[in-house]
Amino acid sequence: MSADLLDHISRARWFGGKGRGAELRRVDPLPWLTPPGSWPAVRAEIAEVGYDDDTVEQYQLLLSYRPLGDGSAETSRLGEDDLPQLGRVHRHDATRDPEAMAAVLRAVVEEREVSADGAVVRCRTVAPHPLDAALAPRLFGGEQSNSSVMYGEVAMLKAFRRLEPGRNLDIEVHRALAGDPRARAARLHGWIEAEWTTGSRRHDADLAMVVEQLHDARDGWDLALASCSEDTDFTAEATALGVALRGVHEALAEHFPTGELAGDALAQTMARRLHTAQREAPELAAMSGELRSVFDRVRPLAPATQRVHGDFHLGQTLLTSDGWKIIDFEGEPMKTMDERREPDSPWRDVAGLLRSFDYAAGSAAAAAAASAELAGDAAAAARSAHAWAAACTGAFLAGYTGGTALAGGETSLLAAYVADKAVYEVVYEVRNRPAWVGIPLRALERLVDTDEERGDTAPEHHAPENREDR
Numbered sequence: 001m002s003a004d005l006l007d008h009i010s011r012a013r014w015f016g017g018k019g020r021g022a023e024l025r026r027v028d029p030l031p032w033l034t035p036p037g038s039w040p041a042v043r044a045e046i047a048e049v050g051y052d053d054d055t056v057e058q059y060q061l062l063l064s065y066r067p068l069g070d071g072s073a074e075t076s077r078l079g080e081d082d083l084p085q086l087g088r089v090h091r092h093d094a095t096r097d098p099e100a101m102a103a104v105l106r107a108v109v110e111e112r113e114v115s116a117d118g119a120v121v122r123c124r125t126v127a128p129h130p131l132d133a134a135l136a137p138r139l140f141g142g143e144q145s146n147s148s149v150m151y152g153e154v155a156m157l158k159a160f161r162r163l164e165p166g167r168n169l170d171i172e173v174h175r176a177l178a179g180d181p182r183a184r185a186a187r188l189h190g191w192i193e194a195e196w197t198t199g200s201r202r203h204d205a206d207l208a209m210v211v212e213q214l215h216d217a218r219d220g221w222d223l224a225l226a227s228c229s230e231d232t233d234f235t236a237e238a239t240a241l242g243v244a245l246r247g248v249h250e251a252l253a254e255h256f257p258t259g260e261l262a263g264d265a266l267a268q269t270m271a272r273r274l275h276t277a278q279r280e281a282p283e284l285a286a287m288s289g290e291l292r293s294v295f296d297r298v299r300p301l302a303p304a305t306q307r308v309h310g311d312f313h314l315g316q317t318l319l320t321s322d323g324w325k326i327i328d329f330e331g332e333p334m335k336t337m338d339e340r341r342e343p344d345s346p347w348r349d350v351a352g353l354l355r356s357f358d359y360a361a362g363s364a365a366a367a368a369a370a371s372a373e374l375a376g377d378a379a380a381a382a383r384s385a386h387a388w389a390a391a392c393t394g395a396f397l398a399g400y401t402g403g404t405a406l407a408g409g410e411t412s413l414l415a416a417y418v419a420d421k422a423v424y425e426v427v428y429e430v431r432n433r434p435a436w437v438g439i440p441l442r443a444l445e446r447l448v449d450t451d452e453e454r455g456d457t458a459p460e461h462h463a464p465e466n467r468e469d470r
Ligand SMILES: Nc1ncnc2c1ncn2[C@@H]1O[C@H](COP(=O)(O)OP(=O)(O)O)[C@@H](O)[C@H]1O
Pocket: 140, 142, 143, 144, 145, 146, 147, 148, 156, 186, 211, 212, 213, 214, 215, 217, 219, 315, 316, 318, 327, 328
């Protein structure tokens, strides 16, 4: 196994196992996506990474190989190798090698299906599609957990890095919603799937998806943070985002199974998540009694369930020339695939976005406090940021509900999901961005205080009892 591959993985932005004692156990090459004799030769290779705690993860390496001295760019070069089929070659990260990514698109457009040594890779398209092998590839340089490449102004290919068995959730949802005008999601144009064997184990996973490229797409988080920092009105955007989420939920409810959740079980799951979270964030213990009361209020309810986004936040929204679009339907990264597929209450997504407005406020207030000019007036900056978030919350809920006030049961459900999401965020921040952990912790403290004062947990809006529980 080549040392350059471990180096490539451990430095990559998409590698989730940093600092966990990762060991590269094996690398299994899949069949070539390119025809014999063509350069660069491109294929996916599956890296199995093991950790100290005995867990194992599989990552996709998308690699291209070129003859030595072919003058190719050094920026994408990872190392050198001797391959039986190719001889002495340079190995490149294909996602940084435009010719390689052009070859990948050609394989998709031609719906190529290749097999070797018991492994198979199938490229699929969804008709009608605008894909054309001549579209020029351009690496997407933004923040992300996979690797995306844009093709002309038409399509985006997202190569999944950490592989999960079976159908990828993003593909599953985009495929189901394709053509539904309520969906506010990019259209699915194609995907690449694979099956292979390691030892006696058979694996199957999706390697990549190709979707419609959204134009003039501005990231919802960036827009909201800028608006909050400058204290401009974001309520029209928030209302439109509520309308967009409602459309997506209506479409998801039609295309995936629906059901009902026992309130008791929901309260128990949330309480269990809180209990587990306290191991990593002992600060939660001081408010766990009050938070349990918030969860207990959903016990008498029987909320309707359906497929939801599952990890909805401003970073999963894009404001495009065609209005708001919602992306990344892969659910919460800390849940198992089965958990992420489970029908859930749509209030989970509503709560996710409310938490995101609070994050924008927390982040803007922290930046204001840190800036020299405003240091003297940090409390005023925080008040203004929280007033901004409260206005966005009201506007978003109005868009989502069509202006109908929430019923008591809905208010309790929403408050429980808001608290549950903030508990999740505390753990997420402890693990990934310890400097941010104060944002969800302060939100939980406020929620608990408000709950004690009011005897309920309405997130800053009225809740007359005039709607059925959804
Ligand atoms: N269909 C699209 N068209 C244009 N840009 C997109 C599209 N989908 C996602 N993006 C851009 O890619 C970024 C990462 O997308 P995301 O689906 O969250 O990737 P990841 O799963 O790798 O984190 C988004 O923030 C957005 O800027």
